[in-house]
Amino acid sequence: MEIISDKAAMAARSEAVRLEGKTIAFVPTMGYLHEGHLSLLKKGRSLCDYLVLSIFVNPTQFGPNEDLDAYPRDEERDQKVAREAGVDAIFMPNNEMMYGPNYQTYVALEKLPYHLCGLSRPVHFRGVATVVTKLFNIVRPHTAIFGEKDFQQLAVIRQMVKDLDFGIEIIGGPTVREPDGLAMSSRNAYLTPEQRKDAAALYKSLNQAQEMVSAGEKSAAAILEKASETILAVPGAEIDYAKLCDPATLDDVEAIAGPALMALAVKIGATRLIDNKVLEP
Ligand SMILES: Nc1ncnc2c1ncn2[C@@H]1O[C@H](COP(=O)(O)OP(=O)(O)OP(=O)(O)O)[C@@H](O)[C@H]1O
Ligand SMILES: CC(C)(CO)[C@@H](O)C(=O)[O-]
Numbered sequence: 001m002e003i004i005s006d007k008a009a010m011a012a013r014s015e016a017v018r019l020e021g022k023t024i025a026f027v028p029t030m031g032y033l034h035e036g037h038l039s040l041l042k043k044g045r046s047l048c049d050y051l052v053l054s055i056f057v058n059p060t061q062f063g064p065n066e067d068l069d070a071y072p073r074d075e076e077r078d079q080k081v082a083r084e085a086g087v088d089a090i091f092m093p094n095n096e097m098m099y100g101p102n103y104q105t106y107v108a109l110e111k112l113p114y115h116l117c118g119l120s121r122p123v124h125f126r127g128v129a130t131v132v133t134k135l136f137n138i139v140r141p142h143t144a145i146f147g148e149k150d151f152q153q154l155a156v157i158r159q160m161v162k163d164l165d166f167g168i169e170i171i172g173g174p175t176v177r178e179p180d181g182l183a184m185s186s187r188n189a190y191l192t193p194e195q196r197k198d199a200a201a202l203y204k205s206l207n208q209a210q211e212m213v214s215a216g217e218k219s220a221a222a223i224l225e226k227a228s229e230t231i232l233a234v235p236g237a238e239i240d241y242a243k244l245c246d247p248a249t250l251d252d253v254e255a256i257a258g259p260a261l262m263a264l265a266v267k268i269g270a271t272r273l274i275d276n277k278v279l280e281p
């Protein structure tokens, strides 16, 4: 496994792999790897000849009062885990390599970011779309894999790849969960043991919503009221949003008439967690 921090070296490696007629799968991450990331790496490994993992905590997708500086990091452990997962190259640039002096170009979508996480994190998706564009141009993958836990991010990337003709196949991987249902996330490391137990309320509320829909409930308001009740039973929980929306446009849905995305962002103490489930009538 190669560890590459220089973008020209990464581009040259990808070019050499392509010239050999091999295919490249790419899993972009911010590191502090867990089983969710591993499931994406496994998918990539099975799909292509050469597997690239990137680890870069991208400053442009964090707002001024967010957790950029606190974001958990463990390079040594990540490298060990990546080697065991069969990664061929880790691309881990630094901020100067990605955003040099006088940096001034950004990629912004006009509709999808104006929903869900984009409302509470106004610069977030512009930062994600920009860094993923840069990573795609450096790594030049045939296929890239993203987690469904970040449902809106996956939608943004699919739209961007289609609109800008990237010619990269985008694959979504299902959310990997802890035994109590909590979606795995690097940010789970911020939770105290008590908060960690309480955090299972997000998954519980998604399942309750599916049960209501399966029992014939159509009203989004009724479903979301029950979800709020379950989540707010947790001491110190604060709902950033709890929404039912169209999985394609992310527009709000008032009555369930087909598959609907239930999306949650909840602060447990200082930690903001997201989760989602597509509810099937
Ligand atoms: N539990 C999970 N199951 C499947 N994929 C996941 C899971 N958690 C994260 N991913 C995916 O891994 C990729 C890298 O995500 P990232 O490094 O931000 O991890 P994270 O654990 O989501 O961190 P954060 O705490 O910032 O949300 C993204 O495509 C993300 O959707
Ligand atoms: C896609 C990504 C690596 C871009 O920084 C990040 O948003 C993430 O880890 O989901």
Ligand code: BAL
Pocket (backbone or CB within 6 Å): 061, 062, 150, 153
């Ligand atoms: N997994 C999304 C990265 C972020 O929250 O910034």
